Amino acid sequence: MNEIQHKFQLKLAVAASEMLSERVAHIVLTDDRPLPAMRPGQFVQVAVPDGGVLLRRPISIHDISEADNTLHLLVQTVGRGTHSIASVKQGDEMDLVLPLGNGFPDMTEGRVLLTGGGIGTAPLLYLGRRLKANGCEVTFLLGGRTAKDILRREEYEAVARVMTTTEDGSDGERGFVTDHSLLGREQFDAVMVCGPTPMMKAVARWASVPCYVSLENMMACGLGACLCCVQKNHEGHNVCVCTEGPVFNTNELEWK
Amino acid sequence: MTLKTTIGAMEMRNPVMTASGTFGYGVEYADLVPLDRLGAVIVKGTTLKAREGNDYPRMAETASGMLNCVGLQNKGVEHFAEHIYPAIKDIDTQMIVNVSGDSAETYALCAERIDSLEKIPAIELNISCPNVKHGGMAFGTDAKAAAEVVRAVRKAYHKTLIVKLSPNVTDITEIARAAEAEGADAVSLINTLMGMAIDAERRKLCLSIGTGGLSGPAVKPVALRMVYQTSRAVKIPVIGLGGISNATDAIEFMLAGASAIQIGTANFVNPHVGAEVADGIEDYMRRHKIGDIRDLVGALE
Ligand SMILES: Cc1cc2nc3c(=O)[nH]c(=O)nc-3n(C[C@H](O)[C@H](O)[C@H](O)COP(=O)(O)OP(=O)(O)OC[C@H]3O[C@@H](n4cnc5c(N)ncnc54)[C@H](O)[C@@H]3O)c2cc1C
Ligand SMILES: Cc1cc2nc3c(=O)[nH]c(=O)nc-3n(C[C@H](O)[C@H](O)[C@H](O)COP(=O)(O)O)c2cc1C
Ligand code: FES
Numbered sequence: 247m248n249e250i251q252h253k254f255q256l257k258l259a260v261a262a263s264e265m266l267s268e269r270v271a272h273i274v275l276t277d278d279r280p281l282p283a284m285r286p287g288q289f290v291q292v293a294v295p296d297g298g299v300l301l302r303r304p305i306s307i308h309d310i311s312e313a314d315n316t317l318h319l320l321v322q323t324v325g326r327g328t329h330s331i332a333s334v335k336q337g338d339e340m341d342l343v344l345p346l347g348n349g350f351p352d353m354t355e356g357r358v359l360l361t362g363g364g365i366g367t368a369p370l371l372y373l374g375r376r377l378k379a380n381g382c383e384v385t386f387l388l389g390g391r392t393a394k395d396i397l398r399r400e401e402y403e404a405v406a407r408v409m410t411t412t413e414d415g416s417d418g419e420r421g422f423v424t425d426h427s428l429l430g431r432e433q434f435d436a437v438m439v440c441g442p443t444p445m446m447k448a449v450a451r452w453a454s455v456p457c458y459v460s461l462e463n464m465m466a467c468g469l470g471a472c473l474c475c476v477q478k479n480h481e482g483h484n485v486c487v488c489t490e491g492p493v494f495n496t497n498e499l500e501w502k
Numbered sequence: 503m504t505l506k507t508t509i510g511a512m513e514m515r516n517p518v519m520t521a522s523g524t525f526g527y528g529v530e531y532a533d534l535v536p537l538d539r540l541g542a543v544i545v546k547g548t549t550l551k552a553r554e555g556n557d558y559p560r561m562a563e564t565a566s567g568m569l570n571c572v573g574l575q576n577k578g579v580e581h582f583a584e585h586i587y588p589a590i591k592d593i594d595t596q597m598i599v600n601v602s603g604d605s606a607e608t609y610a611l612c613a614e615r616i617d618s619l620e621k622i623p624a625i626e627l628n629i630s631c632p633n634v635k636h637g638g639m640a641f642g643t644d645a646k647a648a649a650e651v652v653r654a655v656r657k658a659y660h661k662t663l664i665v666k667l668s669p670n671v672t673d674i675t676e677i678a679r680a681a682e683a684e685g686a687d688a689v690s691l692i693n694t695l696m697g698m699a700i701d702a703e704r705r706k707l708c709l710s711i712g713t714g715g716l717s718g719p720a721v722k723p724v725a726l727r728m729v730y731q732t733s734r735a736v737k738i739p740v741i742g743l744g745g746i747s748n749a750t751d752a753i754e755f756m757l758a759g760a761s762a763i764q765i766g767t768a769n770f771v772n773p774h775v776g777a778e779v780a781d782g783i784e785d786y787m788r789r790h791k792i793g794d795i796r797d798l799v800g801a802l803e
Contacts (some may be wrong), residue, residue, distance in 0.1 A: 267663040467770045471526030474561040
């Protein structure tokens with residue numbers, strides 16, 4: 247986790263891009279040269295095509311396939327930046343700075359619960375794949391408003407057991423991920439979460455084992471230079487989410 | 503052909519500098535742009551005592567620009583001297599420290615500490631930060647207060663002294679002349695323009711303290727005008743900045759009268775922009791048969 251990792255500004259080719267739902271695009275990027283090594287939970291800063299907005303947009307690493315040298319992103323359309331990014335087409339070029347941030351801890355054993363809501367499930371696929379390969383026993387608990395929000399289920403199922411919750415009960419158990427019966431039934435050695443802040447806080451309150459969350463504070467540089475993305479830590483000091491996070495042990499945060 | 507640029511007693515390989523608060527301590531960008539292609543790096547705003555800065559949210563993107571209210575978060579000058587300076591002192595470019603304070607005395611004490619750091623050839627005195635309650639911009643919007651701070655620092659600091667001016671004034675040349683009269687070696691302008699952003703859906707101010715400093719392409723015409731006016735009002739060199747995103751922007755500032763330029767917000771968009779601007783200026787000089795960069799300064803037809 248602590249080996250020195252260099253950052254790159256790369257122009258990558260869009261190998262494929264499709265809308266998985268009304269609001270979420272799955273973008274597959276590749277390059278002639280091998281992509282740099284990236285860790286689960288790290289993110290990339292994407293230059294927004296066609297100049298509609300100024301700053302890059304931070305997007306999590308959804309998946310990496312070393313076999314076909316691809317980097318996968320899931321982008322949910324929110325405002326102008328994500329709309330432009332989601333509309334890239336196969337053959338387009340995208341300008342990315344990567345890999346950024348610390349990533350999730352690289353556990354090598356134990357039972358790990360990976361849970362997220364909505365687009366927050368994006369970083370969990372690569373994370374689960376890595377933890378599984380390391381020797382962990384992985385469970386995914388994916389939440390959404392409705393069945394259509396559970397994205398790329400087959401890919402998660404190919405890695406590990408998948409449980410779901412939906413607010414309307416159209417897939418899995420009804421309610422939020424924190425309502426799932428699994429949480430009362432089973433013990434885990436660690437919980438890793440990404441999603442809306444209220445959801446992450448709820449999971450953190452429930453968890454009696456180490457709980458890691460991935461924050462999505464607004465960013466300008468993504469490099470630790472501008473100090474725009476700060477979060478208060480447990481000592482009341484501001485820490486940079488882009489370099490000291492985006493993943494934090496909830497003990498380090500002024501939460502709960 | 504030479505791009506060598508001199509500001510006070512400091513020589514730079516070219517006139518391209520990175521602006522304070524947008525380039526960290528340089529090392530954050532080292533993987534993405536060769537630092538030895540830059541004329542200088544101006545590091546984060548540094549104060550006598552540590553500052554926590556303002557609460558999140560500290561930024562909002564606006565049309566062709568961004569607002570920030572970071573509020574000079576830094577660990578204080580002693581921490582800089584003990585822990586950061588050793589790690590950056592051998593970077594192969596001029597490393598300049600941006601200094602802030604809340605009274606003439608704290609500015610001077612901070613500057614004095616940096617005077618003792620051998621490899622720091624210059625400081626940039628930030629009398630123009632719009633994001634702190636005490637000091638900062640208050641010193642940059644009043645000619646008497648500006649004169650008082652520059653005088654105190656000039657006594658304590660013996661190397662190249664750059665004074666960074668605020669655009670949030672009626673007449674920026676008046677403040678520039680005050681700084682010159684008290685012994686500044688150069689002025690740099692502009693710092694950010696005070697602004698505001700509101701989220702209509704949530705009916706909330708976007709920034710934690712309501713107001714913030716506007717930077718990026720949106721401010722360029724204002725900055726260019728102020729550089730033009732100031733370079734005609736003072737004899738010391740003017741360093742131009744505000745919205746510079748490419749070599750053409752940089753050349754426009756030099757034609758307006760800037761001896762050197764700084765790049766701020768554009769580093770966030772394109773971390774390699776500093777090197778590209780240096781290359782672009784060289785290319786322009788070749789095309790226009792200019793042998794010495796100094797011949798570009800103020801060279802409007
Ligand atoms: C480390 C990190 C990883 C991320 N990973 C992903 C990902 O994998 N997939 C994905 O779709 N999104 C991800 N995001 C969120 C994404 O960066 C924002 O949705 C995006 O920046 C919004 O840009 P925009 O131009 O579309 O919206 P804007 O026009 O900038 O904003 C539209 C609205 O969204 C809000 N907003 C803007 N930026 C953010 C933000 N960073 N977080 C929350 N709200 C924001 C604004 O306040 C505004 O209300 C991530 C963010 C971070 C910091
Ligand atoms: C996030 C951020 C932080 C900044 N911090 C400082 C600072 O500490 N000291 C300072 O003098 N100027 C600071 N500035 C102002 C810039 O140095 C520069 O004057 C301004 O952004 C205009 O240039 P630009 O349009 O190229 O960004 C900051 C600007 C930004 C965007
Ligand atoms: S986004 Fe610039 S420091 Fe984190």
